[in-house]
Amino acid sequence: MKYYEEVFCEKTKLNDLAELTSEEWTFSREGATKNGILVNYLAHTYERLEYENKIFVDEKNGRAIFNTGLFDNFYEPLYAYLELNKRENTQKWYTVGFKSAYELARRGVDNTLLPERANYFEDPSLLIFDANCPINIQFGHILNDPNNIKRLPKK
Template structure:
């Protein structure tokens, strides 16, 4: 919103949702104070994707290389949303120079278009998708490595603790319950590597593991796991909504447990 004027942004998001691949972009329970109740996940996705592209662009030297991330010239600008139509056409956000004299913003968002749209005809090459990882192995949980989880930190941290279901939050044996849930999650990953879902958070790749505290068949939380030199650590648990938001930046989660 510091880059461009966004007229009817929520209407444009609704239109964008209408021609992307079929996907759920809303929560089952939406915060009533939130302005966008139709597709808040899509809104978060667009903002975070742009933020990542700005970061990548700022770390490049030449204008040619910069324009491969966010294309900007005297008349227009665009970036790759990372989304696709049903026919696998890449979708771009397209901007034109802002002609409003009472605005400090250089551009105005004109809409979202697939790569074959005439508005994009003069932009060559079209910008690339945001990149979140360099090594694909970072997206796969290595079951041969040790997982060191600081359960006391998770349970003592106020933000973490309030994410735990109320029915078990104050149990005296919660630590033991949590340890058992982590062991179950590790077994699930051993059976199917897709259970560990990659997410992008705070500039790095993490892996999310499903934590079942109330019912072994129902996931209550996601444990965020960081990879180090020869082992993993876990210090934070996320709600399902938080986990999905972060995971969706990389790709649509392919694991059944992480659904909204």
């Protein structure tokens, strides 16, 4: 994936982003990589944004910004703030951090330049539940997995 080829992001930055979103981003299975879901999410989002040409690149100032599609506790959009990587033979971009529009403005980024989030649906009707479609419940998957059982209400 292009994200891994182009962007370097330290684990501490991923941890920071996970905390900002107040969500669990690690698979519940034994030995799962911490924030593995988040890394995959960022990689796919980056690829989609690149396809849609929605990554703000400022070559003059050596920075790039993309909308993660995630929100902080105040429902403010979070952006990945990248700078040119100074290490040789590595990814082009280094993740400085994940920032709100306010924090980016304090860094001199004009809020009118902030990129939009990724769009995965050209047809919004695809987002509406169609009650006429048959539902095939996988009872075995739900009831035979102890992790899934924990999610069910006690009553």
